[in-house]
Amino acid sequence: MNLVRRLLLLAAVLPALTAQAQAVPDIVLKPIQVSPHVYYFQGEAGMASQANQGFMSNAGFVVTPAGVVVYDALATPALGAAMLRAIRLVTSAPLKMVIVGHYHADHFYGLQALRQPGVVIAAHRNGRDYLRSDLARERLAQRRAELAPWVDERTELVSADRWLDFADGQPWRFELGGLHFRVIDSSGAHSPEDLLMLVEEDHVLFAGDLFFSGRLPYVGDADSKRWLQALDRMLDAQPAVVIPGHGPASRAPREDMLLTQRYLRYLREQMGNAVQELLSFDEAYARTDWSAFKDYPAFSQANRLNAYGTYLLMEKETLQTGKESK
Numbered sequence: 050m051n052l053v054r055r056l057l058l059l060a061a062v063l064p065a066l067t068a069q070a071q072a073v074p075d076i077v078l079k080p081i082q083v084s085p086h087v088y089y090f091q092g093e094a095g096m097a098s099q100a101n102q103g104f105m106s107n108a109g110f111v112v113t114p115a116g117v118v119v120y121d122a123l124a125t126p127a128l129g130a131a132m133l134r135a136i137r138l139v140t141s142a143p144l145k146m147v148i149v150g151h152y153h154a155d156h157f158y159g160l161q162a163l164r165q166p167g168v169v170i171a172a173h174r175n176g177r178d179y180l181r182s183d184l185a186r187e188r189l190a191q192r193r194a195e196l197a198p199w200v201d202e203r204t205e206l207v208s209a210d211r212w213l214d215f216a217d218g219q220p221w222r223f224e225l226g227g228l229h230f231r232v233i234d235s236s237g238a239h240s241p242e243d244l245l246m247l248v249e250e251d252h253v254l255f256a257g258d259l260f261f262s263g264r265l266p267y268v269g270d271a272d273s274k275r276w277l278q279a280l281d282r283m284l285d286a287q288p289a290v291v292i293p294g295h296g297p298a299s300r301a302p303r304e305d306m307l308l309t310q311r312y313l314r315y316l317r318e319q320m321g322n323a324v325q326e327l328l329s330f331d332e333a334y335a336r337t338d339w340s341a342f343k344d345y346p347a348f349s350q351a352n353r354l355n356a357y358g359t360y361l362l363m364e365k366e367t368l369q370t371g372k373e374s375k
């Protein structure tokens with residue numbers, strides 16, 4: 050191609066590029082401060098959509114004199130970049146560490162904007178298997194279709210720099226700028242790679258999708274047995290504030306955790322008995338007394354599905370115990 054044709058082509062393409070850049074203005078995020086060092090971004094209610102630009106999950110950051118630690122990265126690279134801009138308005142301390150709470154699309158697609166020299170991205174080692182899976186690629190294709198231009202061909206699945214191994218059963222502890230962090234393994238509860246992060250001095254816990262404030266949880270295909278173990282660890286940490294993966298932070302987290310604990314135990318007990326008695330799910334659901342939970346928010350949207358997921362899980366657990374005892 051000769052120079053004139055190249056210039057003509059460039060002249061034709063440039064206005065289009067500029068128009069596209071103008072059509073996608075920078076997203077502005079406002080951090081909410083919950084303690085001396087901890088802030089979070091609270092996503093809008095509902096599913097990821099064009100209207101909310103994918104901003105329907107939470108992420109947060111901790112400011113220390115030596116640098117910033119981020120927990121989760123929101124649902125798109127543009128949101129990750131918006132987080133960085135918002136952090137810059139609070140502190141000039143460099144970003145040092147990003148903890149990936151789990152590899153669900155709404156919590157980590159923003160990593161691309163946070164990946165920079167000097168920043169360590171740390172995640173549970175099980176996340177490696179997810180990133181190599183067909184599921185991860187299918188999810189990305191689905192998101193590109195649903196959330197363009199916020200998720201598009203340039204969006205990548207970002208690997209961690211450090212894969213955390215919890216073989217010894219102990220949390221991973223680190224210190225930055227005089228603050229102490231505890232990263233707690235809760236893998237297998239909501240996803241294969243759940244991590245909680247406690248900021249010890251501020252008594253703030255980042256709990257990802259294992260914590261619901263003032264409402265019944267969404268159980269989905271979570272493993273409630275492991276979730277109950279995770280709740281024990283969360284209660285042991287005695288946080289004053291818990292930041293969930295969705296919805297507002299809680300300043301009465303103990304009550305929230307006890308509600309989730311009571312509810313999960315009840316689901317397991319009721320559905321477990323039904324499975325033992327070989328009742329169908331419909332019979333089991335109709336027979337169960339839901340009065341202790343029916344007035345909590347999210348009951349009508351979530352309870353039947355939660356019960357069904359638990360029924361299937363209890364069937365699986367029963368089959369496994371049957372196999373083990375043979």
Ligand SMILES: [Zn+2]
Pocket residue numbers: 151153239240258
């Ligand atoms: Zn999730």
